[in-house]
Each structure stands twice: as C-alpha cells, then as structure tokens.
Amino acid sequence: MDKIPETPLFDREGSLRGYKMNKMAMALGTQEGRDAFLADEEAFIDKFGLDAESKKAVMDRDWQEMIRLGGNLFYVLKITAVDPTPIIAVGAAQAGMSVEDFVRERLGKE
Numbered sequence: 001m002d003k004i005p006e007t008p009l010f011d012r013e014g015s016l017r018g019y020k021m022n023k024m025a026m027a028l029g030t031q032e033g034r035d036a037f038l039a040d041e042e043a044f045i046d047k048f049g050l051d052a053e054s055k056k057a058v059m060d061r062d063w064q065e066m067i068r069l070g071g072n073l074f075y076v077l078k079i080t081a082v083d084p085t086p087i088i089a090v091g092a093a094q095a096g097m098s099v100e101d102f103v104r105e106r107l108g109k110e
Helices: 012-017 019-029 031-039 041-047 052-060 063-068 073-081 087-095 099-105
Strands: none
Touching: 019 031, 019 041, 019 052, 019 073, 031 041, 041 052, 052 063, 063 073, 063 087, 073 087, 087 099
C-alpha cells in the first residue's frame, strides 16, 4: 500500500509500536485512572512501560508525536479528559497549524 506523505498511518506496525501508549491512554477512561494520572502523571505512565520517546511525547502533550509513535487518535484524545487542552488545539497540532489559523481555515470561523 502506498503511504501518504507526512501522514502517519495506523497500521499493524503502528498498532504494535503504540500498544503501551494506547493502553495507558485507554486507562484514562475510568475515574480511577484519571485520578492516578492527576496524582502522579509520571508514575502512572511508567506503570504501562512506555519507552522514553513515547513517555516524553505524552508528558509534553506532543499530539503529532504521539500519533507518529503509534498512538491511536481515539485513545490519545482520552488524555484531554485530564488535561485542559481543548480539542481544537489537538486538531490544530495534527494539522500543523496555530489554533487561530485552524479555527479560521478549517472551521470557517473568525
């Protein structure tokens, strides 16, 4: 299958690479998981055995990097349940745009 330039595809390879990060993000679907993340983010992440690169991406809230490393967007977005990052900011990061440009160009709002 041809790849789309500069677009990380969530294929089998990506799924395997991002498994631990996705599992960690999925755990944020419970109140217990969110409470543990908020109490000690690093300890919570370490519990899932993320590699250093994935851990840094999560802690830096580097949405593009999380996806590049095999994060499934539907799981990665669960991080926004414990982080004040608005979903529009995640969309803008994915598009490589500022939030203002994203809102104007992609959402048609001023």
